[in-house]
Amino acid sequence: MYQHNGEEIFVIDGHVHLWDATEENITHEGGEEFIQCFYDYHTTFTPEERQWDMDEYREYGADRMVEDLFGNAAADMAIFQPTYLTDFYEDGFNTTEQNAELATEYPERFVLNGTFDPRDGEEGLEYLEELHEKYDVPGVKLYTAEWRGDSKGWRLDDEEAFEFLEKCQELGIENIHAHKGPTIRPLNRDAFDVADIDDAASSFPELNFIVEHVGLPRLDDFCWIAAQENNVYGGLAVAAPFAQNRPGKFSEIMSELLWWLGEDRVIFGSDYAIWNPDWLVEEVLEAELTQEHRAEYGVEWDLETKKKVMGENIADLYDIDIEAKRQAFRDDEISQQFGLEDHYASEEPAAADD
Amino acid sequence: MSTQTSDGTAPDRAAVRDRLDRVTDPELDRSIVELEYIDGIEIDGSRVAVDLTLPTAWCSPAFAWMMAVDARDEVESLPAVENARITLHDHMHETEINRGVNEGLSFAEAFPDADGDVAAVRAELDEKACVARQYDAVEALLNAGLDAEVIVDLRLRDLEMDDSTNTVDVYVDDHSFAVTAPNDPIERYLEKARETDLVSEPDDPLFRTPEGDPIDAESFDLVHHRGRLAQVNMSSQGGICDGLRAAREGRLEGTADD
Numbered sequence: 361m362y363q364h365n366g367e368e369i370f371v372i373d374g375h376v377h378l379w380d381a382t383e384e385n386i387t388h389e390g391g392e393e394f395i396q397c398f399y400d401y402h403t404t405f406t407p408e409e410r411q412w413d414m415d416e417y418r419e420y421g422a423d424r425m426v427e428d429l430f431g432n433a434a435a436d437m438a439i440f441q442p443t444y445l446t447d448f449y450e451d452g453f454n455t456t457e458q459n460a461e462l463a464t465e466y467p468e469r470f471v472l473n474g475t476f477d478p479r480d481g482e483e484g485l486e487y488l489e490e491l492h493e494k495y496d497v498p499g500v501k502l503y504t505a506e507w508r509g510d511s512k513g514w515r516l517d518d519e520e521a522f523e524f525l526e527k528c529q530e531l532g533i534e535n536i537h538a539h540k541g542p543t544i545r546p547l548n549r550d551a552f553d554v555a556d557i558d559d560a561a562s563s564f565p566e567l568n569f570i571v572e573h574v575g576l577p578r579l580d581d582f583c584w585i586a587a588q589e590n591n592v593y594g595g596l597a598v599a600a601p602f603a604q605n606r607p608g609k610f611s612e613i614m615s616e617l618l619w620w621l622g623e624d625r626v627i628f629g630s631d632y633a634i635w636n637p638d639w640l641v642e643e644v645l646e647a648e649l650t651q652e653h654r655a656e657y658g659v660e661w662d663l664e665t666k667k668k669v670m671g672e673n674i675a676d677l678y679d680i681d682i683e684a685k686r687q688a689f690r691d692d693e694i695s696q697q698f699g700l701e702d703h704y705a706s707e708e709p710a711a712a713d714d
Numbered sequence: 715m716s717t718q719t720s721d722g723t724a725p726d727r728a729a730v731r732d733r734l735d736r737v738t739d740p741e742l743d744r745s746i747v748e749l750e751y752i753d754g755i756e757i758d759g760s761r762v763a764v765d766l767t768l769p770t771a772w773c774s775p776a777f778a779w780m781m782a783v784d785a786r787d788e789v790e791s792l793p794a795v796e797n798a799r800i801t802l803h804d805h806m807h808e809t810e811i812n813r814g815v816n817e818g819l820s821f822a823e824a825f826p827d828a829d830g831d832v833a834a835v836r837a838e839l840d841e842k843a844c845v846a847r848q849y850d851a852v853e854a855l856l857n858a859g860l861d862a863e864v865i866v867d868l869r870l871r872d873l874e875m876d877d878s879t880n881t882v883d884v885y886v887d888d889h890s891f892a893v894t895a896p897n898d899p900i901e902r903y904l905e906k907a908r909e910t911d912l913v914s915e916p917d918d919p920l921f922r923t924p925e926g927d928p929i930d931a932e933s934f935d936l937v938h939h940r941g942r943l944a945q946v947n948m949s950s951q952g953g954i955c956d957g958l959r960a961a962r963e964g965r966l967e968g969t970a971d972d
Contacts, residue, residue: 393806401958577741577951579943579950580946612950
């Protein structure tokens with residue numbers, strides 16, 4: 361838990377990956393372009409002394425991931441969001457199966473999500489059922505701009521996609537995370553259009569639609585849709601690191617989100633390993649809205665709001681009992697490994713530096 | 715297309731720059747000169763060569779295409795220019811774009827496997843730019859003392875530009891009196907509103923919702939918020955582009971040949 365002004369904030373990192381971008385795994389130039397582009401994002405927003413080199417970035421492995429996420433208790437839990445990209449990577453870039461390596465080892469700490477691709481048809485529906493049976497996934501991460509053969513993407517309001525959303529509803533997979541983010545070559549820009557969320561969200565009111573990266577660079581379209589569909593949420597991955605090197609812009613984006621969506625529908629995610637939560641959580645929690653934005657929008661980035669955005673909102677979506685987790689983490693394997701028993705043991709807020 | 719001046723005078727560098735300044739990054743709605751995308755301008759008689767680099771090699775090929783085509787067309791619109799050659803550098807599709815733009819191909823011809831043409835993308839971005847510019851224009855009128863009811867009823871004919879003072883007189887209440895506002899934000903808005911056919915006739919309402927409908931006074935605040943949001947969206951993307959450019963410069967400096 362993050363200690364913030366004497367208060368404890370339970371942090372659930374809503375967006376993490378365990379990827380393999382080694383040269384041996386790349387089968388299409390798109391795979392190399394993809395990781396290079398990620399790396400540009402990484403170096404753009406990461407403080408210089410915390411930047412990785414390209415080799416470790418390609419494949420960091422399970423142990424490092426556990427340490428980066430939980431070693432200093434920056435995050436208490438994390439949610440895996442797979443990114444298959446099987447046309448670019450031999451074994452996939454970041455699949456449910458790859459993520460399962462850690463998720464099954466530390467089931468209390470990780471939530472494992474699956475995925476679907478409507479272009480896979482009947483086979484895809486079977487795969488979704490298989491993921492449900494094998495891992496009991498509570499959510500799916502969707503990459504509408506993923507290349508598949510000649511196809512450069514799909515839409516969530518396609519008839520085929522609706523079949524998969526019906527299947528999710530039937531299986532009890534309630535959380536639909538859609539990547540709607542910055543242009544990442546060589547994926548198609550138009551597939552990041554957020555308009556398809558609108559129809560899907562109103563057609564499936566029992567499902568939750570979490571728009572990752574808050575639609576940037578379609579923030580305006582995203583907020584307008586989210587303001588009308590109350591089952592649409594905004595994931596902060598990519599917007600969050602603005603807190604580090606463009607605090608004024610962070611203040612402005614956060615003010616817009618809080619104004620349009622309210623404090624219950626904004627969700628933190630680091631996008632690990634694009635960025636490390638061990639510095640990002642601190643930057644986001646220490647960020648302040650400018651006086652000008654607070655007056656203009658009438659919103660606050662105060663303790664209550666921070667607790668919601670950093671953990672409580674997504675805990676509601678995933679039925680996570682934060683208090684039970686706090687107690688369980690007093691002596692779980694990870695707390696023992698990193699000497700965090702005292703950190704979770706305190707009833708009262710711990711000292712600033714534990 | 716272009717007419718050579720009779721005395722063969724070479725085009726003026728400042729005039730070329732001024733033309734390029736009118737080209738915007740369609741996603742950010744800011745001038746490519748101001749954004750420092752222009753690396754060089756070379757003038758050789760009636761031929762002009764322009765070098766261009768975008769913040770990231772992954773910048774959407776459709777956006778890169780629009781900027782290169784616009785740069786060519788703007789420079790070639792100068793009477794003294796016979797030919798403008800555009801060279802885009804360090805872009806993953808520079809070969810297709812440079813060939814297409816300099817040989818006068820269409821986007822679909824330059825990118826046979828693209829999903830469609832750039833016209834629809836351009837129109838959508840122009841509309842967003844218009845929404846964002848409307849925010850500034852409306853802010854200027856609010857600051858000049860006009861209120862929502864009056865602003866939503868304004869027509870093009872209610873404006874009278876005064877270039878000598880850089881102001882605009884806005885006539886209200888059936889032309890019974892006028893309020894003076896700075897004309898820059900209004901001009902900038904009108905430029906985009908005309909381009910997108912939103913405002914052209916004297917009786918056209920001056921402002922509209924992002925969907926193109928007239929605004930009623932009750933929804934004025936909400937529409938105004940949406941304009942602000944469109945600006946935040948653009949400037950956030952600008953922040954990402956700036957960052958990616960800095961990251962790339964750092965990376966290229968670190969490697970001897972790339």
